[in-house]
Amino acid sequence: xxxxxxxxxxxxxxxxxxxxxxxxxxxxxxxxxxxxxxxxxxxxxxxxxxxxxxxxxxxxxxxxxxxxxxxxxxxxxxxxxxxxxxxxxxxxxxxxxxxxxxxxxxxxxxxxxxxxxxxxxxxxxxxxxxxxxxxxxxxxxxxxxxxxxxxxxxxxxxxxxxxxxxxxxxxxxxxxxxxxxxxxxxxxxxxx
Numbered sequence: 001x002x003x004x005x006x007x008x009x010x011x012x013x014x015x016x017x018x019x020x021x022x023x024x025x026x027x028x029x030x031x032x033x034x035x036x037x038x039x040x041x042x043x044x045x046x047x048x049x050x051x052x053x054x055x056x057x058x059x060x061x062x063x064x065x066x067x068x069x070x071x072x073x074x075x076x077x078x079x080x081x082x083x084x085x086x087x088x089x090x091x092x093x094x095x096x097x098x099x100x101x102x103x104x105x106x107x108x109x110x111x112x113x114x115x116x117x118x119x120x121x122x123x124x125x126x127x128x129x130x131x132x133x134x135x136x137x138x139x140x141x142x143x144x145x146x147x148x149x150x151x152x153x154x155x156x157x158x159x160x161x162x163x164x165x166x167x168x169x170x171x172x173x174x175x176x177x178x179x180x181x182x183x184x185x186x187x188x189x190x191x192x
Contacts, residue, residue, distance in 0.1 A: 043183070050178075061082040065077075078113070
């Protein structure tokens with residue numbers, strides 16, 4: 001009996017239409033300019049701690065754009081994060097992150113990333129190389145992106161990466177709290 005259920009499930013799975021983006025080995029059909037939408041997107045981060053629970057949260061205000069070129073290497077990403085929108089679910093932690101010890105939102109209003117290159121790593125994955133600027137300091141940064149879905153009006157990616165806090169003067173709490181910030185983002189963008 002279980003074999004019949006597995007066979008039926010396999011038949012149903014195979015008979016489902018394959019999304020156009022899943023079969024694509026290039027993004028020529030997706031070429032164009034896209035605006036990152038906060039609806040359907042998320043920009044989460046986590047910082048581990050040797051003393052137990054670390055800090056995790058999200059930014060709720062950000063914007064940006066994605067330009068997909070038929071030649072993926074000429075594609076680009078730009079994102080601006082507004083650190084005053086940080087949310088961890090703990091008012092005390094939010095206030096600390098907004099203080100001059102970390103984001104200094106009274107004087108610094110944005111964190112930006114601008115890509116300088118995109119390199120394909122698989123059928124639906126790429127490495128995005130660029131420059132991250134925070135608190136007036138710019139440093140190289142690299143993120144991994146995987147295509148999650150697309151149609152002719154939108155595209156979405158799962159993006160992960162790790163950034164050191166210390167080069168940006170945001171290393172308060174180290175070594176108790178890790179110097180590494182782990183980003184986990186889902187970026188959905190609408191064709192302009």
